[in-house]
Amino acid sequence: MPKQFVPTSTGKGFTGVAKPRVTAGARSEDCVMTARKVLYLEDNPLDITLTQNALQRVGVELEIHIANNGEDYRAALGREGYDLVISDSSVPGCEGHEALWLAQRIQPGVPFLYFSGHADELHAEASLEAGAVDYIDKHDLWRLKHTVRKLFDRPPADAGADGLYLHSRRQMRLVQAVQALSTARRLEDVMAVVSTVARELVLADGATFVLREGDQCLYADEDALGPLWKGQRFPMGNCISGWVMLNGRQAVIPDIYADDRIPRELYRATFVKSLVMTPVSHGETVAAIGTYWAQAHLPDAEETALLQTLADTVAMALENVRYLRELEQKAQDRTTGLSAIQQELEAYSYAVSHDLRAPLRTINGFSNILLEEHLAKLPEEGRHYLLRICAEAARMNEQIDDLLKLFKLSGHLVRRERTDLALLASQVVVRLRSRDPKRKAAVNIASTLPINADKALVFSLLEQLIGNAWKFSGRQVHGQIEIGMQPAADGGEVFFVRDNGIGFDATRVDKLFVPFQRFHRESDFPGTGIGLAIAQRIVHRHGGRIWAESEPNRGSCFYFTLPETN
Structure with missing residues (x-):
């Protein structure tokens, strides 16, 4: 200090x-x-x-x-x-x-x-x-x-642009941590994040992740300057982590030798002088996160709140892990259980996506300051890294926008009305042409395609499918896109969006509608990797189905149904 x-x-x-x-x-x-x-x-x-x-x-x-x-x-x-x-x-x-x-x-x-x-x-x-x-x-x-x-x-003189890049990446640590926890499926996935992130967020000299096992506290993981208690168990009543779990509230201890809750003999061999122990609670306290300093340190309200926010995020991640473990043990209830956990994951991810805005604004803000005020002072490689940071921040912002669209669809009430899919498709094409006026592409839309569906959702569906056809046929000298309808085997109607673009490997079609799955390099075809997941969600909200056929370099065709009722 x-x-x-x-x-x-x-x-x-x-x-x-x-x-x-x-x-x-x-x-x-x-x-x-x-x-x-x-x-x-x-x-x-x-x-x-x-x-x-x-x-x-x-x-x-x-x-x-x-x-x-x-x-x-x-x-x-x-x-x-x-x-x-x-x-x-x-x-x-x-x-x-x-x-x-x-x-x-x-x-x-x-x-x-x-x-x-x-x-x-x-x-x-x-x-x-x-x-x-x-x-x-x-x-x-x-x-x-x-x-x-x-x-x-600042990095040393010989570190050059790499030092600048590594330093700037620290600003994104919280964003990365939340993303990692939101996708954790095992306890090991959570443990891989918690201790390191807790330490970095408040610049502590060490951090531990403590699990509650009956009347014992298991120090499951740690990231610290020196060894602490990883792998050891202590009775709940004999350690500060147990006190926090039993009382369900955070303990802030600026001087460990002046607090009776601390088993001093266990700490004498360590570097610890001050600590904060934070409960991880979701209904009941199931774990705790310890952060430690080698010098006397009194955390302020901002630090303790930051640790509690991390603990609350970990609590939800642990709850998701617990749900998934139970589902694996109850095969008969798998379908119902997965539906419930998916809803909770979406609600959680929706909240997380909102929370990501704040650190992303910080990244954008300081990156823009560097661009506007210090760009000329940086070496060429440093400018390259800074521009990469700005580009990645912009791409992350687009991903958050698309994530929000995806999560909102779960709670969207489908309002059906009679409308014309061909008219909606034409409006999408007009938008695409206005954004890229130099692009020459032949777009053939059926004269009329009557449907009974949610007009706004179908417009979003077509934005994703026609937008993909427009993008992936962009390298063709004579790009061609067709939107139409054909009879289904069951007597219904199947709509399609066909293009003569780059196509994809059909053996990977099972991953086509999975968020963040990409079949082509980002540098070749920019995008967030969420568009087709949004398209699938809209079709499913109408009780329909969506699938695709494709061959590399021979175009793609996406088919979907929109039943009159669900």
Whole structure:
């Protein structure tokens, strides 16, 4: 955690000596480093405390020097060098840009950022033009943490663009974790995610995943600087994880040797000084997630809430795993059980898709900042990696949109009305031509195709099928698409969308309507991999069926039925 150095009563000096330490999340043999010195100009004690708590979580050892006024600030700048200067925009004896100018004159080149509660656009722009690296509102503590970490966590000079790429990928960690948990089918799948993610989310020095087994606590997995208790079992009443499971609430312990719930002898051989133990509950508490720090650490409300959110996500994942295990044991009830679990998975995934928006906005926001303000400073390979990050974020946003469409279909009430599928198909083709006016393709639509179906859903169905035909026939010199109807063997009607495009291997047709299954490379034919799953869901909502025939390089034909009633 950061070391605070405050001026003496005379305002003439600072005391304290920084010691090397192992940065959270790193191996001890690789990352022993000297603390970075930060000078913080601030006269509000509460803001000082909040800022120090935020800086505890940047993952870098900081030696923080506090200056409460202009006199202390000038003295500190003249006394020793700093790696970073942070300043309020208005402090007694240092108004306007005086703090920035003093830093530039006394310590040229030192990074300087404003952290102000009175941020306005004009003053912020003027500060950036004057040489500040950033101007951050005090409400945005998360942005302060990110900026400081970005300054101090830069890759070494010889790491080049790879370091930038790896650093940027950390921002996507939460998104990846939620995705992995939402698709977990076994306990091992959940365990592979939990400990590592819990540790990374709050920059802890270690994390454990503890399962409840009767009256025992099993430390099933861990990710830590040093060994903890993986594979060991303890009575529920003899460990903090048991206390959390029995009481169903989170335990925050900044000093393990001052809390009677801690079995001190078990901890003496470890690095642990502070911890948070979070219950994993879904009706009943079935597990706990422990996070540990090697230095005294008091997590704030944001950290504890983040851990509880992760625990709630894990609880749902464990519940899904339990359901699937029961289904395997009850073959006779398999159909009913799978239907119930599918509904719950969809409801869960729908909520998760909404929650993914927040971290994705952060990724997009900081990537755009890099594009707009720092692109020219990056080497060519660094620019390439940054553009890849932006492209992947945009693709993920499209996937979330399509996921939401897919999940909404489960609860959509089918409103049937008499309409013409041929007219709807024509409207889809008009849209496609307007988006790609240079494309020359012959589209043949039957003169009339009367149906009794949900007009909006059928339009979405045709968007997916005709859109695919348009895309996959795009490389043909004379692209051809046909939309029509033919009699079914049972006397009904079968509609079809046929093209002369690239086609696909029919031996893989069983995976055709599975979300995220792709038969062609993303670089050749962009897409989210969810379109055909949406098409299938719409047809099934009408009580129909959908299938396809194809050969590589000889086109494809998708058939579907839309019965008059379900």
